[in-house]
């Protein structure tokens with residue numbers, strides 16, 4: 001930038017010295033170029049300032065700690081399904097979560113029996129923000145604190161809001177309830193699952 005401009009100034013100076021007829025024309029061109037140069041340098045200066053300003057903003061943004069429980073929740077749904085005396089199962093049978101993200105896990109019981117969602121290794125690997133109890137799509141209650149397992153009655157649902165804090169593959173998800181007709185545990189009839197935290 002500088003070199004082009006000074007090259008031109010030099011050239012103009014030589015031409016004026018030579019008393020060329022074109023010198024007046026060149027002086028005008030020179031004024032315009034000078035003006036353009038100043039504008040470019042002005043823009044360049046503020047562009048540099050703006051770039052540093054953005055870098056500082058990014059740095060501040062990353063250095064301020066974030067409350068992980070106040071993110072927008074990622075919604076997942078698990079259904080309790082089955083018929084008494086026949087079968088009981090979770091749908092889906094496998095749940096996958098990622099560390100550090102807030103989840104809203106909806107546990108919906110669409111069967112004729114009450115069911116447990118019980119996994120001690122999973123409950124030790126998360127931070128629970130709350131359990132929210134809903135009735136007819138309306139919020140009924142919030143339960144806060146450490147949660148180990150939950151039980152949901154037929155045709156009802158709850159939401160488990162949590163942030164996974166430890167990775168692992170947990171194969172101890174099961175339901176301990178006994179079947180009303182054959183006396184077997186629901187887990188023995190198929191109500192088992194896997195939870196993966198990446």
Ligand SMILES: [Cu+2]
Pocket residue numbers: 088113114115116175176177186187191
């Ligand atoms: Cu069950």
